[in-house]
Amino acid sequence: MVCDDDIKPLQRQKVCVIGAGMAGLASARELRREGHDVTVLEQSGDVGGQWRYDPMTDGADPLGAAAAPVKVHGSMYASLRLISARETMGFTDFQFAPKDGRDVRRFPGHREVYLYLKDFCDAFGLMELVRLNTGVVRVALAPGPIPTRQWMVRSVDLGKSDGAEEVEEEFDAVVVANGHYSQPRLPSIVGMEVWRGRQVHSHSYRVPEPFRDEVVVVVGCGASGKDIAMEVRRVAKEVHLVAKSMEEVTQELAKVLSKYSASLHLQLHVERLCEDGRVVFGDGSSILADTIIYCTGFNYSFPFLDTEGAVTVDDNCVGPLFEHVFPPSLAPSLSFVGIPVKVFAPWFFEAQAKWVAQVLSGKRTLPPEEEMVRSVEEYYRAREAAGAPKNYTHDVSLFDTTDYI
Numbered sequence: 001m002v003c004d005d006d007i008k009p010l011q012r013q014k015v016c017v018i019g020a021g022m023a024g025l026a027s028a029r030e031l032r033r034e035g036h037d038v039t040v041l042e043q044s045g046d047v048g049g050q051w052r053y054d055p056m057t058d059g060a061d062p063l064g065a066a067a068a069p070v071k072v073h074g075s076m077y078a079s080l081r082l083i084s085a086r087e088t089m090g091f092t093d094f095q096f097a098p099k100d101g102r103d104v105r106r107f108p109g110h111r112e113v114y115l116y117l118k119d120f121c122d123a124f125g126l127m128e129l130v131r132l133n134t135g136v137v138r139v140a141l142a143p144g145p146i147p148t149r150q151w152m153v154r155s156v157d158l159g160k161s162d163g164a165e166e167v168e169e170e171f172d173a174v175v176v177a178n179g180h181y182s183q184p185r186l187p188s189i190v191g192m193e194v195w196r197g198r199q200v201h202s203h204s205y206r207v208p209e210p211f212r213d214e215v216v217v218v219v220g221c222g223a224s225g226k227d228i229a230m231e232v233r234r235v236a237k238e239v240h241l242v243a244k245s246m247e248e249v250t251q252e253l254a255k256v257l258s259k260y261s262a263s264l265h266l267q268l269h270v271e272r273l274c275e276d277g278r279v280v281f282g283d284g285s286s287i288l289a290d291t292i293i294y295c296t297g298f299n300y301s302f303p304f305l306d307t308e309g310a311v312t313v314d315d316n317c318v319g320p321l322f323e324h325v326f327p328p329s330l331a332p333s334l335s336f337v338g339i340p341v342k343v344f345a346p347w348f349f350e351a352q353a354k355w356v357a358q359v360l361s362g363k364r365t366l367p368p369e370e371e372m373v374r375s376v377e378e379y380y381r382a383r384e385a386a387g388a389p390k391n392y393t394h395d396v397s398l399f400d401t402t403d404y405i
């Protein structure tokens with residue numbers, strides 16, 4: 001039987017991809033494969049996104065507490081290695097295989113992932129689609145009748161030293177792939193504003209040396225919190241790693257804590273911070289600390305995007321997004337690739353990108369808007385019923401029905 005999809009003429013769209021990280025590159029390849037006219041706008045001087053290690057930090061605002069967006073995109077620290085094995089980290093047809101003369105470890109360092117992404121660009125000729133040093137400052141719908149409205153993308157050439165002019169271009173569709181590991185998410189702790197020590201977010205952590213001989217509190221027990229606590233412990237006087245509850249203390253962590261009990265201490269919850277430098281923990285005990293490093297995650301942020309309220313970020317939930325990709329009222333001309341967390345990247349991004357590319361060409365169709373809205377609402381309800389907090393909406397590792405293929 002001939003499928004209806006096979007006999008439709010394919011549409012070639014002019015598509016702008018924002019960001020040349022893993023998600024943007026996956027999008028660029030799939031869109032071009034589908035025959036679209038693709039332009040990738042990337043604010044930095046190279047591709048790779050987070051995997052392009054940046055030793056610079058937001059020195060003037062290490063907490064990232066000022067109004068968004070942060071000035072430095074990178075959040076990776078020098079010693080970072082993959083948490084997932086390399087065989088789970090690859091595009092479906094471009095394996096992340098060890099290469100002679102490079103970092104051949106199964107869990108390689110960040111540079112190897114960056115080099116892999118560069119290899120990917122070379123293999124698929126993607127660099128010719130990417131405009132580097134081009135920061136997107138505004139994305140909004142042009143005026144006009146809804147089905148034919150174009151997207152106006154305003155960008156600035158950051159390569160020019162002084163006062164580069166903004167350029168505005170029209171696109172049929174925009175794929176947002178600007179990443180979400182840059183804008184610090186901070187807890188709200190009584191006394192944060194008056195505490196006299198140094199407060200830093202993991203976004204601005206690169207190496208342990210600045211914390212030599214200090215008493216350091218690391219808030220947050222996720223992968224970064226554990227890594228950073230272990231690394232800082234080697235040079236600091238003592239490190240206090242703060243977990244939200246004992247549930248976060250895995251057997252492996254308990255072993256590490258007992259091995260290094262002289263310099264690494266587990267604390268539960270920070271109750272308040274005092275002006276004199278004391279940090280008071282949940283059990284009422286306190287210590288005098290020099291620095292607090294918040295490893296408390298990141299917020300989604302789209303400072304350039306004006307959807308007139310059609311897409312919002314509320315408690316770190318970007319929505320409404322059908323299957324974490326399409327805002328129902330603006331689909332398919334606006335899409336997001338790379339929103340879900342705890343996924344096998346870049347494989348997952350590739351699947352999302354393929355879906356976007358095929359919907360834009362007309363090879364695949366989306367359900368009607370009302371159906372997409374209903375599906376998003378059902379998803380929210382199911383997660384709420386399962387007790388999943390709203391700020392974990394895009395953590396699809398717990399349960400998900402997402403199926404892009």
Ligand SMILES: Cc1cc2nc3c(=O)[nH]c(=O)nc-3n(C[C@H](O)[C@H](O)[C@H](O)COP(=O)(O)OP(=O)(O)OC[C@H]3O[C@@H](n4cnc5c(N)ncnc54)[C@H](O)[C@@H]3O)c2cc1C
Pocket residue numbers: 018019020021022023024041042043044047048049050051073075076077080081082083084134135136137177178179180181224304337338343344345
């Ligand atoms: C410390 C740390 C450790 C991690 N460890 C792992 C791991 O072990 N395994 C794993 O799978 N993932 C890990 N990740 C997540 C990793 O970042 C993602 O897997 C992946 O890099 C996300 O790709 P992305 O393209 O969505 O975003 P990014 O890599 O952030 O790329 C986004 C791109 O968009 C560009 N951009 C942003 N705004 C604009 C704008 N206005 N105009 C133009 N360009 C713009 C940025 O410059 C950047 O190049 C880690 C992240 C961090 C921070």
